[in-house]
Amino acid sequence: MAASTPIRSRHGSARRWSMSFDEVLGHDTIRQCMSRVFGRDRISHAYLLAGPEGIGKSLLAQQLAKTLLCNRSPVGSGAQQRMNPCGECGSCQALASGNHGALQILASVESRGIEVGTLREMMRSLSLRSGDRRVVVIDPAERLAEPAANALLKILEEPPAGVVFLLISHRPAQLLSTIISRCQRVTMGPLTLEPFLEVLATVPIDESSGRWLFGAVGGRPGAAILLQQALERCGGEEALAQIVHSAVRDPRDLVAVAGDAGGQTDREMALATIRVLTDAIWAFRPAVGPGRWQAAEKATLLSHVARHAERSGSVDLCLEATAMVLSATDLEQLRIRLPRSLGVA
Structure with a gap:
């Protein structure tokens, strides 16, 4: 399924596209590193965000995409610049409303995975669009069917100008090693207790419940939110x-x-x-x-x-x-x- 719409999340909302980069809780080292890279405009053509489910990979991908596409982008403005998109320009507003032509999202449909025809149609659509940057999110990348994975590899070998690929993977061992080698890998782990509780407080989930959930699922706030919802439902x-x-x-x-x-x-x-x-x-x-x-x-x-x-x-x-x-x-x-x-x- 190719779409120029925000990533659908089991426990997210369109509000995520109105958030600033600083509002992404946890993963401080990764955010600081990405801010330096973006500030110096040393952006790779492809990033692999790898780690367990429910730790914030999709949310980080959304904020990276928003920063890259912002019309008043801080990208290239200096190593110390915070990577917060303005939230006010036409691009940021389009993302917040769920409709941005420079953003393409590939997600699996049912059991078929992400098919090669979908990938080719996405690339054709991007080629027709003018602009400085375009962003492709593949979530999760391990759901690429074999022909699609081979096609993506060829694209990454000769990446089109101005296109940044954000691959999200819960199980990177299932990806082609040649795809991994052509991406800048960003390994993300579970959150520690304090940022985990901060994330849950935004739901809101109280601290006592949050501590119990941390013991239940580790530092995976996405999984914790789903488990808390199940507790309430049952x-x-x-x-x-x-x-x-x-x-x-x-x-x-x-x-x-x-x-x-x-x-x-x-x-x-x-x-x-x-x-x-x-x-x-x-x-x-x-x-x-x-x-x-x-x-x-x-x-x-x-x-x-x-x-x-x-x-x-x-x-x-x-x-x-x-x-x-x-x-x-x-x-x-x-x-x-x-x-x-x-x-x-």
Whole structure:
């Protein structure tokens, strides 16, 4: 899906395109480094923003794109200049309204990934547009189908003038090594506690809940927000813990945990459900004993189910497999049965 619209986020909004660079919380070292690079106008033709899901990669990409496209851009204005777009020019206003022709976003559709035809159409559209800079966001880059990945590699080998590629990747090991080598890699990690709590306070989520969520999901505020929403939807910790540790009559009922963010496909809803339940399993793990190891094993197995759902797996089979993992007591048998239940044995 190619679009000249903002990145869609499971827990974001158009307000993100009205934010300044300084409002991106956490990742201070990366923001300072990018500010120096932009201030000196030493911009690479491609950046790879790599790290776990839910840590702010898409948000950083949005702010980089906004800075690059601002008509009063501070890019090249000096090493010490803060990289805050003006927020007032026609470009910033177009981004805030969700319509900017110099921004192209490639995202996967259902299980097909990002196809080569979509990439070529995007490049054709950019070639017809005049202007100093154009920005392409690919989110996530590992969802490029093989022909599209090969086509992107050729583009990166001879990058068009004025085009900056922002590749977002949760699992960079799945990318072609030749694509990685042609990008400036920006490795992002989970947030530490203080910026994590600052992000959650903007939702708002209180500090006590934030500290519990930090222990549940680590420094991934995006995952924490989804887990908090699941807790509220289910009626609290006890109710969600009951779902995590019990058998369900109809696996399709599990999607109520993640809810519908609006406009989601069945696959996207299933993936959101599996990811929230994966975090919930770890959140409600015992402090000590074999139950802690079992929680880790179940979370790992659910991550495999999610990856199968991402690729091409049946949504119903993936939800059935999720229910099987949640209710399992014999993990040895679960490892044997799970591939069969997904239809991959």
